[in-house]
Amino acid sequence: MRAQGRLGVRHRPGGDGARRVEGQGRLRGPGQDQAEGVLGDDRQGRAGPRPDAIFYSGYYTEAAPLAQQLRDRGVDAKLVAPDGAKDDEFVKNAGDAAEGAYLTCPCVPADAFTGFFDSYKKEFGVEPATYSAEGYDAATVLLKALDKGLKDRAAVLEFVRGYEGQGLTKKFRWDATGELTETPVWSYRVENGKIVKHKPIGS
Structure with missing residues (x-):
């Protein structure tokens, strides 16, 4: 069962470079900036999709400019990124644009x-x-x-x-395949310029 709403997905550079928007049924190659492809190229007069949340599957070095570009375009969708972006450098480099971003990580809060x-x-x-x-x-x-x-x-x-x-x-x-039998995953959130724990995933 899929949650309602639109999800924009931006894969990290070094992967297949594809970007997709759930429900749109299309793949796009890398554009001129991090936000293009998820939101569409409004410079050509086309209205791009407006997702409720955008998931970026990469590291803080690219997540920071993506956050800034989304803010500059007036996008109010929630930015979600994995453990590769859970770094104080993400907040430092993104500045105010990092505020409210969600980060997921199989790491337990300190x-x-x-x-x-x-x-x-x-x-x-x-x-x-x-x-x-x-x-x-x-x-x-x-x-x-x-x-x-x-x-x-x-x-x-x-x-x-x-x-x-x-x-x-x-x-x-560990199970027979070498995977841990328990891997708790937590969500974190950027609040007042700090990465703080939010809640366990699934709760």
Whole structure:
């Protein structure tokens, strides 16, 4: 069942370069700016689609100018982007145009592990990056394998395959395909020039 409304999709450069608007049934190649293709080329006098939300599947380096161009065109659709745009540089580069943007990420908000956050900042002088806590969890699993005296790759791999335990960010257990059995995804929002947690996806 599909939610009502129009969704504009802008793929990141380096992919197939295509852009589509749900319900329009057409693909377009890269245009002269980030917004063209989702909104249409109004310089030629054609009224482009006006989506309710625009999803950009790329990184903050391109998401920032896209946000600015949408604002300059007077577009009030919600901008949604994935973890590649969940970076303070997106807010810095987009300026006021970033306000209200939504970002999705399979990373748990820092307030769920404040001890790690504070210790990391004290040790390195900067706040943890998007996946710092997840990296810490992954390294912990491997260190537990070494603590058991496992010395070769095959033994460590077998340990990981059968591992089950709670980390800082999530419960770690892998299925037969090597995917985590639980991967919580959160939405974040830009408010007052800051990326803040919004709510878990699906809630």
